[in-house]
Amino acid sequence: MFIAITRQVSPAIIHCELTHLQRQPIDLQTARSQHAAYESTLASLGVQVHSLPADPNLPDSVFVEDAALVLDELAVITRPGAESRRNEVDAIAGALHYWRGLEWIQPPGTLDGGDILQVGKQVFVGLSSRSNREAIRQLQKMLKRFGYKVKGVPVTGCLHLKSAVTCVAPESLLINPAWVDADEFAGYHLIEVDPGEPYAANALPVGEVLLYQPSFPHTGERLQTAGLTLRMVDTAELGKAEGALTCCSLLFSTG
Numbered sequence: 001m002f003i004a005i006t007r008q009v010s011p012a013i014i015h016c017e018l019t020h021l022q023r024q025p026i027d028l029q030t031a032r033s034q035h036a037a038y039e040s041t042l043a044s045l046g047v048q049v050h051s052l053p054a055d056p057n058l059p060d061s062v063f064v065e066d067a068a069l070v071l072d073e074l075a076v077i078t079r080p081g082a083e084s085r086r087n088e089v090d091a092i093a094g095a096l097h098y099w100r101g102l103e104w105i106q107p108p109g110t111l112d113g114g115d116i117l118q119v120g121k122q123v124f125v126g127l128s129s130r131s132n133r134e135a136i137r138q139l140q141k142m143l144k145r146f147g148y149k150v151k152g153v154p155v156t157g158c159l160h161l162k163s164a165v166t167c168v169a170p171e172s173l174l175i176n177p178a179w180v181d182a183d184e185f186a187g188y189h190l191i192e193v194d195p196g197e198p199y200a201a202n203a204l205p206v207g208e209v210l211l212y213q214p215s216f217p218h219t220g221e222r223l224q225t226a227g228l229t230l231r232m233v234d235t236a237e238l239g240k241a242e243g244a245l246t247c248c249s250l251l252f253s254t255g
């Protein structure tokens, strides 16, 4: 069975961190209804959704992905790169400890879960404005005993590694090569985003289905041509806070 941890949209989301986007108004009701649709799509696919309450003091806390890496063997609680996001991890650790033993990234390590792309036993970590080499060193030490390889990958032009590349099927990656070097992923089957849709590389696989954004129709066509089954979920309002599909859940199996 799959579990998804999610968190309700904070009433303070208009004060979110922004790195590559200009601030624009975010309609809280729209953001909340899109988030609710995201949760119900997961539930309709048989995922058990554990939705944590909103926190008015943590504007970005809906983006739960950044607070942890959940593997079969353990969960690693991150130390987010943005100081305003550091307190998000406590509620996530409190929820995750029912399912996994926990390890914690320690200072001076900084790590956002959006920078972590796991493909089987290979873990890629984006070297971004949020995640640093010290966190990679700590992750390598934590995960070595379980047989994982951890590799740092430079990211430019976007917030996180998973803004630039996500895994859409076993051994298949959806990538924007303008933001991350495709050579880092040699050996995988690469599907490039349509050049007119730079933000289109973030997709969320749930079993046999790929959750995807309707705002990227040309890349969506490429995914369908590659034989993938898409389920459209619109999170465009959260996109104004620089969030995408993967960021809104921590999805893992109970084995």
Ligand code: CIR
Binding pocket: 016, 017, 018, 019, 060, 063, 065, 066, 082, 085, 113, 114, 115, 159, 160, 163, 241, 242, 243, 244, 246, 247
């Ligand atoms: C931030 O800048 O931290 C938030 N406004 C957006 C985080 C999105 N998270 C993700 O892509 N994993």
